[in-house]
Amino acid sequence: MPSVPQTYTISDFIEWNSKKQLLLAPDFQRGSVWSPSAKVFLIDTILNDYPIPQVYFRTNIDPVSQSMLREVVDGQQRLRAILEFASGKLKLTSKAPRHRGKTYQDLDVEDQELFLSYKIPAVQLINASNADVLEIFARLNSYSVKVTPAELRHAEYSEPVKWAIYDATREWHVLWDTYKLVSVRDSVRLKNTSLIAELFMALDDGLDDGGEHAINKYYKTRKDEEEEYFKPLRERMDLIIREILDNAEEGFKDTTFFDAPNFLALFCAVGFLRGFLPNSRATIEIEGLAGVGVDWQIGRVRLAEFAQAFDEQDDEVQRYAFFVAASKSTTHRISSRKPRFQALVKALHRNVAA
Template identity: 55%
Template sequence: MPSIPQTFSISDFLTWNRQKQLDLQPQFQRGAIWTTQAQSFLIDTILRELPIPAIYIRTRIDAMTQSSIREVVDGQQRLRAIISFAAGKLKLNNRSGDFSGLLYNDLTQEQKDSFLSYNLSTVQLINATDSDVLEVFARLNSYSVKVTPAELRHAKYDDPIKWAIWNTTRENGRLWDEFHVVSIRESVRLKNTTLIAELYMASMEGLGDGGEEKVNSFYRRNQDKSDGVLSLISLDVQENIDRVLFYFGDDFKNTTFFDAPNFLILVCAIAFLEGKLQPSLVTAEVNDRSGAGIDLVKGSNILPLLADAVENNDTSVSDRK
């Protein structure tokens, strides 16, 4: 059974679909199950020329009629979204930035050309039997890596709370690329979304216990929060992050305070002292949090000493203040 990795443009798939040479739902496939939000996110990814997973098709070649039928083995939901958008039946939602609210015909000619010429990585299984197809996927899955809690959460939820946290994570690439608050390797597994989720938790509910189970519960509790409410929370979270980076970014880039747990505490501490963080069980005993007494410039000079002391287990740092 030959398996041939190739690339085909979106235009190729649209042509096959029009010519009835593309079978989106062979007997082993489910029907359409993606939400509109998931479809919109895929089209946004394509329009930004970012990669998407490979498509697997079984190509049945009929030598007598000199024609081919391509059955979609894996990638049906992606292709349905692409075909729906190209037909003008899918409008991009408000999480697509500058593409929000657009239909295919609203794109510029350059954007349409880019969309149609976007290459889809495709593996063709030539004249494969059902048994062949099952073996291919058994082999693929034998090398799969267990998903992280963050990856599972991202796949499970499709609510405004998920997309608010995702967008804040994406907009703060500097934290992962430059400061390595969460490593690139862990960010690929979406562990950076856990840190951002904990900042949302602190902003909305006060500083408390974190961890993946707490984050899961937070997602469940806030599934019904509206985009409008979450956009205000997003602004608060972003302002708190920006404030810490402004005062402490350059000095703390390679210190313990830019490890994820300590960075979280640093952001929350500044927000709490400025009166921008709700009290919680952890902070209830702190009475004086008046912003009037805060000198962040002085703090930016002192905290590097503290960071150095922590890393060197030096308990005499108070003598050097």
């Protein structure tokens, strides 16, 4: 059973489909389940000439009829989206900002040519049996690196909750590129989406327990929400992040506040003082400070003191004891988050002693 790696253009797949030489729903594949957003994102990837994963298909050759039938064994969703767009049935949305509102027929000739000539990497399994196909995928999967929870969510969900978080992660790339809130290695594994998800969760429900289990629950409970639901959350998130970065002094990005756990605490403190954060278990005892505003002139001094105390691991000084001790403990539990959050709220509010 030969396996032949090759590349084929999108026009090849269109031709095979029109001649009924392409089977998109063999026993190996699920039914069509991609959301419109996922389809548009793929088309945008192609129109930007970025690579997409290879597809696998079993090529059954009949020497008597001199015909070939290609059964897609991996990549059905991608090919369905491509063929749907090529037929004019898929209109691009905000997930394809350069071509928003366009169908294939609305594209410039140059973009149509780019789309049709785009090369898709593929592996042909010539006259492979079902057992051969299953064996191949068992072997491929045996070499796979275990996926992270963030990667699993990105693969599992196609609803607006995923795209709201993913788009924010991508557009706030300065947090990873410049401020190194999440390392490049972890960003490749989509762990930066976990931090952005926590920011959405705090703005939506208030600061509480976090971590991957809580993020999974948030995706699940928000999967039926439309895109409009997340827009005000995103707007508030952008305002808070921009305010923090605008007030970050030279060297501040090298402090604990640009480690993900304490950045989250700082984000929530600023959001709470701006009136953007709902009350939760973390705000008990300080509800009266919600929306009173931030004094960055004093706050910058106090944040520097917090950072120095953290660097020196000085939890003997009463003024910073709760913050330093809580920063040493698990970062996902409310028992650790609450004292750090409340200490920062008090540090950033001009009328309350830290």
